[in-house]
Every structure is written in structure tokens, then in C-alpha cells.
Amino acid sequence: xxxxxxxxxxEGAATLIEACPPNYKFYQSIRDNKRGGGIAxxxxxxxxxxxxNLGTFTSFExxxxxxxxxxxxxxxxxxRPPKSSPTFLSDFSTLVSAVLTNYDRIxxxxxxxxxxxxxxxxxxxxxxxxxxxxxxxxYVTEATHQLGNTLDLVISQPANINNISVSDIxxxxxxxxxxxxxxxxxxxxxxxxxxxxxxxESAQQKITKLISSRDLLNGHKSLDEMVAGxxxxxxxxxxxxxxxxxxxxSRVKTSPWINESVREKKRQCRAxxxxxxxxxxxxxx
Numbered sequence: 001x002x003x004x005x006x007x008x009x010x011e012g013a014a015t016l017i018e019a020c021p022p023n024y025k026f027y028q029s030i031r032d033n034k035r036g037g038g039i040a041x042x043x044x045x046x047x048x049x050x051x052x053n054l055g056t057f058t059s060f061e062x063x064x065x066x067x068x069x070x071x072x073x074x075x076x077x078x079x080r081p082p083k084s085s086p087t088f089l090s091d092f093s094t095l096v097s098a099v100l101t102n103y104d105r106i107x108x109x110x111x112x113x114x115x116x117x118x119x120x121x122x123x124x125x126x127x128x129x130x131x132x133x134x135x136x137x138x139y140v141t142e143a144t145h146q147l148g149n150t151l152d153l154v155i156s157q158p159a160n161i162n163n164i165s166v167s168d169i170x171x172x173x174x175x176x177x178x179x180x181x182x183x184x185x186x187x188x189x190x191x192x193x194x195x196x197x198x199x200x201e202s203a204q205q206k207i208t209k210l211i212s213s214r215d216l217l218n219g220h221k222s223l224d225e226m227v228a229g230x231x232x233x234x235x236x237x238x239x240x241x242x243x244x245x246x247x248x249x250s251r252v253k254t255s256p257w258i259n260e261s262v263r264e265k266k267r268q269c270r271a272x273x274x275x276x277x278x279x280x281x282x283x284x285x
Contacts, residue, residue, distance in 0.1 A: 004079040004111045006038035016040055027051050029063040039063040039077050039110070046185065054095055059085035062095070062110075070184040071104040078110035089126055096134050101266040107181060108136075108155040111174065117143065117150040131155060133274045139179065142166040146173045154179055192249055197242040206241045 008015060009030055016026045023045050031037030041063055043049055048068040060080040067073045076099070080088060099106050116124040116138060131138055139161045144152035152174055154161055164179040199207075216233045 001042040002075075002077045002109050003040040003042070004038075004077060005036060006040050007036055008038045008040070012038070016042070025049075027063060027065060029061060031061060037061055037079060037081070039079055041065055041075070041077055048185075054098060057091040057095065059088040059091045064099075066103075067183075068185070069105075072102070073105045073107070073183060074099050074103040076106065076108045076110075078108060078112065080110075080112050080114070082113045084123070089130055092127075093130055093134075096130075096136070097267070097270065100134060100270050101263055105157060105160060105183075106136075107160070109153065109177070111152050113151055115149045115151070116140075116153065133277050134270075135273065135277070137161075139164050140166065140177060144175045144177060146175075152177050156181075194247050194249065195244050196247065197238060197244055199242045203242045207237055210237045210241070 006012065006028065008028060012030070013028065016028060020026055020042055024042055025045050026040055026042045027049070028040040029038065039061055043065075050066045052064040052066050052074065054062070054064050054076075060078055062076055062078045065075045065077075067075055076095075085091075096106075096108075112127070114123045114127055115121040116128060118124055128138060135157065136155050137158050139154045139156070140150055140152065142150065142165075144150050144166055146168075154164060154177060160181060162180040162182065164177070167176045167178060169176045211234070214233060214237070216230045
């Protein structure tokens with residue numbers, strides 16, 4: 001659940017704790033020294049999530065959450081105040097450019113307070129052109145505000161978002177935007193198992209006593225039968241005295257090939273792709 005304009009301060013954590021269903025956690029971002037604003041993200045504790053700092057921007061508030069999935073996923077919830085800021089598109093482009101080089105998938109949601117539904121709105125056109133330059137898509141096509149405008153957006157790469165819908169749940173002048181994003185919960189740990197027997201001095205004495213009291217060869221005549229009988233009887237004794245125990249373990253997997261050089265190449269590739277999308281010139285291919 002992605003919430004904007006929570007109007008919560010530090011003490012508002014108690015409100016979020018009460019709002020969380022069982023086995024859910026939350027992150028929040030508060031607006032310092034001013035009324036209003038605030039962002040919160042509520043998520044299942046089955047997900048491995050971490051808050052990420054992407055820098056400070058004066059034209060909007062945001063909360064960035066890294067989710068461990070089958071692909072690197074970054075979820076950004078953003079709130080742009082209604083008062084126009086001339087630096088918004090520049091700040092927003094800086095943010096998007098930085099995250100696209102480090103994450104396979106990104107989802108940006110929130111209240112942008114920009115009328116993307118109005119073809120004559122210059123801010124709306126500039127935002128959509130910026131998204132197109134990054135190869136991103138804005139998915140919401142219905143009104144998300146009681147005055148009939150589309151202000152609350154869901155942005156991601158093409159084909160990432162499914163079953164998007166808008167619902168008036170009658171608790172705000174903004175509507176609730178619902179969508180599905182399929183992914184597989186991923187752990188960066190490899191699991192394994194080891195099998196051991198605990199054979200101490202006491203166990204050795206018991207094994208020796210049992211071996212001496214049994215006919216391990218079982219009266220077999222051929223060599224193969226004697227070997228098979230000996231192994232079978234010895235295993236029975238071991239299982240009786242020192243049964244096999246299994247211990248499960250895990251270790252963190254690493255990705256040593258992702259270094260600063262690779263990240264810089266990805267940034268250059270993204271910049272070249274944006275230049276080509278804007279100019280369509282062969283020289284930018």
C-alpha cells in the first residue's frame with residue numbers, strides 16, 4: 001500500500017502501526033518543519049525491503065524502497081505539491097536517470113499534481129515527453145481526483161503493470177489506484193544441507209559391543225553376499241547408535257561483475273538511447 005499526503009510526523013508511527021494488518025511492516029517519510037505532505041509504504045513481511053536514499057530534491061518528496069525479487073526492483077512513491085516548481089522536471093529526470101542504471105525494473109507512483117489528462121496542459125505534455133525519453137510508460141487513464149483530473153500516476157517500463165483500475169473509496173478527494181505487478185520473491189542466499197553422524201567415545205564403545213555380538217556376514221558364502229551383508233549390518237548399527245542428522249545452512253550470493261565501470265557503461269547507454277528517442281537520428285544509434 002503506497003500512501004501520499006499522510007500528514008504524519010515522527011509520532012505518527014503509532015498510527016501506521018495500528019493501520020498495518022498482522023505480519024505487515026511500513027516505512028515512512030515525513031515533511032520536516034511544515035504541515036502536510038508525508039509518504040508511507042505498508043508491505044508484507046514476506047518481502048525483503050530496504051529504504052534507499054537517492055538524494056534530496058526541493059521540488060518533490062519521495063520514498064524509495066528496494067524490493068528483493070527475481071530482478072532488481074525499485075519502488076518510488078512521490079508527492080509533488082500543487083504549487084508549481086520550475087525545477088521539477090529537472091529534478092525528476094535526475095532521479096530517474098540515476099535509478100535506471102542500477103535497477104532492472106522501477107515503479108514510480110504517487111500524486112504528481114499534473115493534469116496529464118489534458119492535452120493542452122504544458123506540464124502534462126512535458127512530463128509525458130520526459131517519460132518517453134526514458135522508455136517509461138504512464139499507465140493511469142482514468143480520473144483520480146473528484147474534479148475529474150488524472151493526478152495520481154503509475155509509471156514503469158512497458159508491459160510491467162497489469163489490471164490497473166481506479167476506485168473512489170470515499171475517504172479523500174483523491175481516488176485509490178489499484179494495479180498488479182507480477183514478480184517472484186527472491187532471496188540472495190543460497191541454501192544447502194550437510195549430513196553428519198555424532199560418533200563420540202560413548203558411541204564408539206556401543207558400536208564395538210554391537211559388532212562383537214552380531215554375525216555381520218550372516219552366513220553368506222559368496223564374496224559379494226558377504227560384503228553386502230557386512231555393509232548392511234554395519235549401517236544398521238550406525239543408524240541405531242549414531243543416526244544421521246541433517247543440518248541446513250545458507251550463504252549470501254554475490255554479483256561481482258556489477259562494478260562501477262559496468263554502471264557507467266549502463267548510464268552512457270541510457271543517455272544515448274534517450275538522445276535517439278528524441279532526435280531519431282542514425283548518428284545517435
